[in-house]
Amino acid sequence: MNIPERAPIPQPQENDAGLPAQPTAQPLTALNENLAENPGRPELNPESAVGPASPGNAPALPPDLRSPLHGFDLLFLILFYLVGGVVLYIVVAGAAMALFGVSVTALEESAAARTSLLIVSQALLSGATVAFLYGIIRSRGTMNFWPAVGWRPLGGTMARSALVMRYVFLGILLAFAVGYVSRFLDQDLNLPMEGLFRNRQSALLLMALGILVAPIVEETVFRGCIYPVLARKFGVGLGVAATGILFGLAHAPQLWPGIGQIALLMGVGTTLTYIRARAGTVTASYLVHLGYNTVLFAGFFLATGGLRHLPS
Numbered sequence: 524m525n526i527p528e529r530a531p532i533p534q535p536q537e538n539d540a541g542l543p544a545q546p547t548a549q550p551l552t553a554l555n556e557n558l559a560e561n562p563g564r565p566e567l568n569p570e571s572a573v574g575p576a577s578p579g580n581a582p583a584l585p586p587d588l589r590s591p592l593h594g595f596d597l598l599f600l601i602l603f604y605l606v607g608g609v610v611l612y613i614v615v616a617g618a619a620m621a622l623f624g625v626s627v628t629a630l631e632e633s634a635a636a637r638t639s640l641l642i643v644s645q646a647l648l649s650g651a652t653v654a655f656l657y658g659i660i661r662s663r664g665t666m667n668f669w670p671a672v673g674w675r676p677l678g679g680t681m682a683r684s685a686l687v688m689r690y691v692f693l694g695i696l697l698a699f700a701v702g703y704v705s706r707f708l709d710q711d712l713n714l715p716m717e718g719l720f721r722n723r724q725s726a727l728l729l730m731a732l733g734i735l736v737a738p739i740v741e742e743t744v745f746r747g748c749i750y751p752v753l754a755r756k757f758g759v760g761l762g763v764a765a766t767g768i769l770f771g772l773a774h775a776p777q778l779w780p781g782i783g784q785i786a787l788l789m790g791v792g793t794t795l796t797y798i799r800a801r802a803g804t805v806t807a808s809y810l811v812h813l814g815y816n817t818v819l820f821a822g823f824f825l826a827t828g829g830l831r832h833l834p835s
Contacts, residue, residue: 587803590751591663591671597752600744603655604648611651612644634718638725646732649740656748673747673805690798690807694814697794701787701815702822708783716777720823723833730820738812745770745792746799746808754800763800767793791815 619625619640630636660671677686720726745766754762770792771785778784799808827833 584755585803587673587675587800588751588754589666590673590748590755591660591666592748592752594752594756596659597749599659600652600655600748604652607651607655608644608648611647612640615640615644615647635722635725638719638722639728642719642725642728642732646736649736653740653743656743672743673751673799674743674809675804675806677802677804677806687810690802690810691814693798694811694816695818697791697811698815698818698822701791702819705784705787708787709781712781714778714781714784719777721833723830723835726823726827726830726833730824733816733820734813738809738816741770742795742799742805742809742812745773746796747805750796750799759800763796764793766796767791770795 616630619630619636620627625636630640656672657668660666660668677683677690679686681689719729749769750762750766753765756762757765768789771787771789774788775785778788795808795812798811799805802808824830
């Protein structure tokens with residue numbers, strides 16, 4: 524990643540009396556003109572930086588928080604996700620009836636059919652959400668898409684392969700810790716998520732979605748888009764906590780009324796966001812998320828005898 528070098532600070536000129544001359548308004552005018560031409564560049568806006576400004580200098584925005592997205596963009600993103608989810612489910616159901624002869628009665632009576640439709644529509648919604656974000660960012664022409672949503676190379680003194688394994692291993696440890704704690708939470712409740720794993724077809728689809736798609740999309744949305752906006756507005760600490768809470772709430776429909784499980788997932792979201800904030804890149808939290816999901820689904824796979832104990 525190439526970070527633009529800061530321009531040299533101009534030395535004050537002396538007037539005829541030998542005293543430093545007062546700066547003219549030209550630099551501020553140039554900055555205002557630059558802001559008017561580039562409204563989507565937060566690094567040009569002193570008010571968008573984290574922390575107080577030092578006297579006479581505009582505060583420098585940390586590179587990992589330089590995002591062209593703002594609060595209204597997050598509202599549009601949420602609206603797109605909610606409306607798009609309903610529309611895509613209807614489209615997928617219509618396609619199943621038109622192309623595969625699935626009847627409305629079969630969809631109403633077959634939990635496996637409904638689950639498959641839900642998973643397929645969710646996968647399409649994930650792709651549509653990333654495309655929606657791509658359209659917003661590229662329409663402003665300020666940054667390349669992936670760096671704009673937090674995806675930067677891992678940094679540090681360790682070798683790249685060692686860093687990758689380190690973050691994946693952290694995800695594995697997180698999965699074991701969450702698995703242990705969850706044994707004591709909401710054991711007497713039937714959660715909606717459990718109904719998605721009651722047949723082999725839906726379980727395979729969920730495993731593919733949870734390992735191949737969910738970590739990329741969820742890290743892009745939560746740690747790449749939502750976190751920088753909240754951190755610029757409220758500070759890094761509150762941004763980390765708020766992003767983790769939103770991550771847990773986003774999964775609440777799958778876990779309700781399991782309040783303990785939802786709270787546990789808020790903790791997972793906060794941990795992932797903290798790792799992203801410390802590393803300065805979504806790549807780190809993605810690797811942890813990948814290790815976490817892989818262990819959870821691998822445990823389910825082994826517990827069901829390679830899915831042999833599930834109905835087809």
